[in-house]
Amino acid sequence: MDTATTTAHGHTAGDHGGGYHPTGILRWLTTTNHKDIGTMYLTFALIMFFVGGAMILAVRAELFQPGLQLMQPELFNQLIGVHALVMIFAALMPAATGFANWQIPLMIGAPDMALPRLNNWGFWLLPPAAILLTLPFALALFGIGDGAIATGWTFYAPLSVQGGIGVDFAIFAVHILGISSILGSINIIVTIFNLRAPGMTLMKLPLFCWGWLITAFLLIATIPVLAGAVTMLLADRHFGTHFFNAAGGGDPILFQHLFWFFGHPEVYILLLPVWGLMPHVLATFSRKPVYGYKGQVYGFVGIGVLSVVVWAHHFLTAGLPVPALLYFMYSTMAISLPLAVLFFCWIATMWRGAMTFETPMLFAVGFIVLFGIAGLTGLVLADVAADAQYHHSYFVVAHFHYALFAGGIMGVMTGVYYWLPKWTGRMYSETLGQWHFWLTVLSFNLTFMPQFFLGLAGMPRRIPDYALQFAEFNAISTVGAFILGISQLLFAWNIIQCARGHGPQAAGRVWEGAEGLEWELSSPPPHHSWAVQPQVK
């Protein structure tokens, strides 16, 4: 490929800003540039990652030893619920959307996202929603209300019908976060469909874009169901309806069906963008082409389809009829088939490659190993008979943190280290990156591996106090959590240094083995990514 030349801040057909370039805060408030908006998403995600992390460190401190030391059970419940909501909706999802904003136009040869103003609006809905989620903590300090939502992130009725004003705040926050996600998804779908460079057929689309395309369709299919469910909950709380109130002819199990119809695909919404990124990283550092492109595309589609028909495995113990239990057990296990295809392709991409282990590759390999544990323990939980024992135990907590921290957040870290030199034009500190990886992997396992054994021994989740028999594993888990939390400061420091222009200048093709349109541009890319349209052969 020839290198396309573009002019920074050049006025071209793609200059939707009409030549208006405000500076300072106005730039960020009014920007319609995909790179600016991507940067805002990623910055917001990083800040909220530390906010959510601080909440759970308080929880782990309380669990360091049996008895109540630091907080009352009410605050403990609030911290757990808001931690999950913040990490899912305000850290992981915005991080993935930040990747999409930065990378999709670069990867498909588009000058920007197709609907840039919608893009700006999608981002600026996030901060007020995050404030709504966390504000009840502050209000309680002034005697207003009884704190944040204390139902866990699942809003289960009838507990959520009876909860305090924190539930209302969370309901409104989820509505706003949902609107933001839907706007982002619409933008991603129409951008991929309409702004691909000539010659880039759908089967030449980079796998990261495929992962996000499936994610965007999942969001559009499931977020409205969540919004409907929490609107009905709001009506039950304040307007005298009985959707989820058995005394009025309603059904609390209906809420669980509606919530998990969104909630299970949400797991894949968090993971598919990362799965799409993995083959790029593995191929780059193995210096080989991606193995099984079509297999991975069909794997993404298969997982996307299956993800919306397996929701009830989250409440197998709720008293569902036996045929339903069998259906949800077998359909859940069926997801392991397309997922196994992805794992096979990732490993085959590395097979006999000239591998080197820079920080992104370390995180990618760490992701594969640890996410494999999440997958295998997920199979255990899908088993109806086994789940009767493990449901609502710490086994579940350990399982979904292997999925969402090792699978989701470590995947995001892979992407950040892989693309940070492209975004900032500066190389990060490899030494700090390696320290960050090893501290993260070791402390992550120190935190969550003991929780499998706690769950197997019968420790229930969401309790601030526990029996003496669980003391040792809880102490180990808390020590691991604090090391894990503190080691993330290395990550933040590395990013800040690059953003401030420290470190060696990065080349356009940052990594020797990297393939794809995005590496044809300079690092950092010009203001309008592809003012000169590339053509893909």
Place this chain on the structure above:
Amino acid sequence: MNAQLFSSEELERRRAASRRLGWALGAVVLALYLLGFFIQR
């Protein structure tokens, strides 16, 4: 890779198509949301 300038007409045609598809997807979202209220247990 061959390179050529985006023409304003081509870009506007693609953006118009994007707007139409965006509205259609938005309508699907609204329909799904409203459908939720008619679910019978």
